[in-house]
Amino acid sequence: MGTIFFELSLTLYFAGFLLSVADIIRKKHDLDRAIFLLSLAGFGLHIVYLLFRYLKSGQAPVFSMHEANSFFAWSILLISLCINFYYKARFLNFGIILSFAFMFVSALFPRGIPYIKPELKSLWIDIHAIMAVFGIALFSIAFVFSLLYLIQERAVKAKKFGGLEKILPSLEILDKINYRLILWGFPIYTFALVVGIIKYFILLGFDIDPKQLWSVLTWCVYLLIFYLRVKGDWRKKRAAYLTIFGFFLLIFGFFGINLLTESFHSHHEYYSNWIKS
Amino acid sequence: MNIIVIGLNHKTAPVQIREKLAFQSEDTIRKALKQLIQLEGINETVIFSTCNRVEIYIYSDNADKDSIVNRVKNFLSDFHHIEIRDFENYLYIYKNKETVEHLFKVTSSLDSMILGEPQITGQVKDSYEIALSERTTSLILNHLMNRALFTAKRVRNETRIGENPVSVSYAAVGLIKKVFDELSRKTVLLVGAGEMAELALKHLIGIGINNIYVINRTYERAKELAKDFNGVALPFDNLKELLTKVDIVICSTGAPNYVITFQMIKEIMPLRKYKPLFFIDISVPRNIDPSINEIDNVYLYNIDDLQDVVDSNLLERKKESDKALKIVKEETEKFMQWLSSLQSVPLIISIRNKAEEVRQQELEKFKARFKELSPEVLNSVDYLTQSIINKIMHSPTVALKNNCDNKEILIFAARRLFGIDTEEE
Numbered sequence: 001m002g003t004i005f006f007e008l009s010l011t012l013y014f015a016g017f018l019l020s021v022a023d024i025i026r027k028k029h030d031l032d033r034a035i036f037l038l039s040l041a042g043f044g045l046h047i048v049y050l051l052f053r054y055l056k057s058g059q060a061p062v063f064s065m066h067e068a069n070s071f072f073a074w075s076i077l078l079i080s081l082c083i084n085f086y087y088k089a090r091f092l093n094f095g096i097i098l099s100f101a102f103m104f105v106s107a108l109f110p111r112g113i114p115y116i117k118p119e120l121k122s123l124w125i126d127i128h129a130i131m132a133v134f135g136i137a138l139f140s141i142a143f144v145f146s147l148l149y150l151i152q153e154r155a156v157k158a159k160k161f162g163g164l165e166k167i168l169p170s171l172e173i174l175d176k177i178n179y180r181l182i183l184w185g186f187p188i189y190t191f192a193l194v195v196g197i198i199k200y201f202i203l204l205g206f207d208i209d210p211k212q213l214w215s216v217l218t219w220c221v222y223l224l225i226f227y228l229r230v231k232g233d234w235r236k237k238r239a240a241y242l243t244i245f246g247f248f249l250l251i252f253g254f255f256g257i258n259l260l261t262e263s264f265h266s267h268h269e270y271y272s273n274w275i276k277s
Numbered sequence: 278m279n280i281i282v283i284g285l286n287h288k289t290a291p292v293q294i295r296e297k298l299a300f301q302s303e304d305t306i307r308k309a310l311k312q313l314i315q316l317e318g319i320n321e322t323v324i325f326s327t328c329n330r331v332e333i334y335i336y337s338d339n340a341d342k343d344s345i346v347n348r349v350k351n352f353l354s355d356f357h358h359i360e361i362r363d364f365e366n367y368l369y370i371y372k373n374k375e376t377v378e379h380l381f382k383v384t385s386s387l388d389s390m391i392l393g394e395p396q397i398t399g400q401v402k403d404s405y406e407i408a409l410s411e412r413t414t415s416l417i418l419n420h421l422m423n424r425a426l427f428t429a430k431r432v433r434n435e436t437r438i439g440e441n442p443v444s445v446s447y448a449a450v451g452l453i454k455k456v457f458d459e460l461s462r463k464t465v466l467l468v469g470a471g472e473m474a475e476l477a478l479k480h481l482i483g484i485g486i487n488n489i490y491v492i493n494r495t496y497e498r499a500k501e502l503a504k505d506f507n508g509v510a511l512p513f514d515n516l517k518e519l520l521t522k523v524d525i526v527i528c529s530t531g532a533p534n535y536v537i538t539f540q541m542i543k544e545i546m547p548l549r550k551y552k553p554l555f556f557i558d559i560s561v562p563r564n565i566d567p568s569i570n571e572i573d574n575v576y577l578y579n580i581d582d583l584q585d586v587v588d589s590n591l592l593e594r595k596k597e598s599d600k601a602l603k604i605v606k607e608e609t610e611k612f613m614q615w616l617s618s619l620q621s622v623p624l625i626i627s628i629r630n631k632a633e634e635v636r637q638q639e640l641e642k643f644k645a646r647f648k649e650l651s652p653e654v655l656n657s658v659d660y661l662t663q664s665i666i667n668k669i670m671h672s673p674t675v676a677l678k679n680n681c682d683n684k685e686i687l688i689f690a691a692r693r694l695f696g697i698d699t700e701e702e
Contacts, residue, residue: 006628012648152455156452156455156456156576157456157570157576159578159582159585159586161455161586161589165455168454168455169458170454170456170457170458171455171456171457171553172456172457172458172459172553173458232550236551236574237574238573
C-alpha cells in the first residue's frame with residue numbers, strides 16, 4: 001500500500017519530462033504552464049508517499065536506494081519549483097527532467113522498508129540523513145546552473161547562439177541562483193555533516209571510515225566556494241568550475257565509495273540486511 | 278469589378294525614383310486621396326507611402342482596368358511633376374487576387390527589405406486610417422485592409438518571423454539581455470557620439486536603463502548629448518575611472534586608434550571585483566582592442582559581430598517565411614470568397630430560391646389543412662402565391678441587376694436583409 005502514490009507521481013513526472021524535452025528541443029516555452037501543473041501535482045502526490053512511508057516505518061524515508069533516490073528527486077523538484085517561483089527563471093523544464101531521472105532510478109530498486117540496527121535508530125540520524133540528501137540536491141542543482149552558466153558564457157564570448165543558449169536566462173540570473181543555492185546548501189550540508197559525525201562518535205567511538213573522510217574533503221571544497229562567493233569576487237567562471245568540481249567529489253562520495261568499500265554507511269550493507277530480515 | 282494596386286518598392290525602383298513618387302507627409306496623402314477619388318472609375322482608394330515603397334490601392338466597379346491604370350499614372354505624373362515614361366517601367370500593377378495577396382504580404386512584412394520587421398504593419402494601419410478619415414474607402418477596401426491587418430497579426434503570432442532581432446541596435450540590446458538582468462540598475466557609458474550609438478542608447482533606455490554617462494573629446498558635445506538623454510556628462514579624462522563602475526560601454530568615436538586598450542581593462546577588472554563589463558564598439562576604425570574579449574567577464578561586440586548575429590537571425594526568419602506565406606494564401610482565399618459573395622447574379626438566384634422554398638413549405642401546410650379543396654382552387658392558390666412573390670421580388674431584382682454607385686454595399690445589405698449569409702465572422 002502507499003506505493004500507488006509513488007506510481008502516480010512517477011507517471012506525472014514522466015509526462016512533465018516528455019513535455020519538457022519537447023520544450024527544450026523546440027526551443028520554446030509554450031508548454032510551461034502544463035509542465036508546471038504536472039510537476040506540482042506529481043510533487044503533491046510524492047509528499048503523500050513520503051509521509052505515508054515515514055508513518056509506516058517510523059524512520060526517515062531516505063535509507064534504501066529506492067528511498068534515497070525518491071527523496072532526492074523530490075528535493076530537486078522542490079528546489080526547482082522555488083526557483084521558478086522566486087526568479088521566474090524557467091528552470092522547471094530542467095528540474096522535472098532531473099527529478100524524473102532519479103524517480104526512475106528509484107523505481108528500479110526494491111521498495112521494502114530498509115532495516116536499521118535498533119541502536120542506530122534515532123531522530124538525529126533521520127535529521128542527518130534528510131539534510132544530507134537535501135544539501136546534496138541543492139549542490140546538484142548548483143552544479144547544473146554552473147553548467148548552464150558556462151554554456152551561456154561560452155556562447156556570449158564566441159558570439160554564437162545556436163542551441164540551448166536561446167532559451168537560457170541571462171548570465172547574471174544564472175549566477176545569482178547558483179550563489180543562492182550554495183548559500184543555502186552549504187549550511188545545510190555542514191549541519192548534516194556535524195550531526196552525523198557527532199552521532200557516529202557517540203555510537204561507535206573514534207573509528208573513521210572512508211566515507212566520512214571523503215565527506216569532509218568535499219565539505220572543504222564547498223567551504224572554499226562558499227568563501228569565494230560570500231567574499232564577492234565576481235569571477236564567476238571560477239566559481240562555476242569549482243562548483244562542478246565539488247559536485248563530482250560529492251557524487252563520488254555518494255556512490256563511488258559505497259561501491260569500493262563496505263563500510264558502516266554503505267547502502268550495500270543496508271540492502272543485505274534488508275534481504276535477511 | 279477590380280481591386281488594383283499600382284506601386285513601386287525597393288526591389289523594383291531605385292531610391293531616386295521612389296523619393297520622387299513618395300507622398301512625404303500626411304497632408305500630401307490627404308490631398309492626393311482627395312484628387313484620386315474624383316477620378317472616373319475609382320470608387321475607393323488607399324495610398325501607402327514609406328521610404329521603401331509607394332502603393333496606391335484602388336477599388337473600381339468599372340471593368341476596364343487599363344484605363345484606370347492610365348488615369349492613375351497621369352495623376353502621379355501631374356501630382357509629382359514627373360514624366361510618365363520616367364517612372365512607368367518601375368511600376369508593378371496587380372489585379373484582384375494578386376493585389377490581395379500582395380497587400381497581405383506587405384502588411385505581414387514578407388515583402389519588406391528586412392524580412393519580418395514590425396513597423397510595416399503599423400504603417401499600413403496609419404495609411405488606412407488616413408484614407409478612412411478622408412472617406413475614400415468603403416466596403417471593399419475597408420474589409421481588405423482589416424483582413425490585411427488580421428493576417429499580419431496571425432503571421433506574427435503563429436510564426437517566429439519577428440522573434441530574433443535583425444537590426445544592429447536591437448541585436449545589441451538582445452546580447453546585453455543575455456548577460457545582465459535587472460537592467461534598471463545597470464549603468465551605461467557612451468564614449469563619443471554617432472547616430473548608431475545614439476540609436477543603441479535609445480533602445481537601452483527603452484528597456485529600462487536610466488543611468489547614463491556621456492564622455493566626449495569635446496566636452497560641450499558630451500553635455501549636449503547628456504542633456505538629450507538625461508545623463509551625466511564628464512570630461513574625457515574620466516574614462517578610466519568610469520570604467521570601474523559602469524556595466525555597459527557603447528563606443529563610437531572618430532579616433533583612428535584604440536581608445537580602450539587591453540592593458541586598461543586588465544587593470545580595472547580587479548578594481549571592479551570582476552563585475553561583468555559589456556562593450557559595444559560601433560566605431561570604424563575600431564576604438565576598442567578586440568583582445569579584451571579574452572579577459573574574464575569582459576564581453577566585446579563590434580559592428581561586424583553584431584552584423585553576424587543579425588545575419589544568422591535573418592536566416593532563421595527566412596525559414597519561417599514559408600509558414601507565413603501559407604497563412605497569407607489562406608487569408609487571400611478567404612477574402613476572395615467574401616468578394617465573390619458580393620456578385621449580384623448568384624445573390625438574386627439565392628434570394629429567389631429562398632422565396633420559393635418558403636412558398637413551397639407554406640403550400641404544403643395549406644394543402645394538408647384543407648384536404649377537401651378541388652384541384653382548380655389549389656392551382657389558383659399556387660398561381661396566386663407565385664405572382665405575389667414575383668411582384669415583391671421585382672424591384673429588388675431590378676435594383677440588384679442594374680449598375681449603380683456602391684453596388685457592393687447594396688449587395689451586402691441585400692444579403693443581410695434577405696438572410697442570405699454564407700460564412701462571416
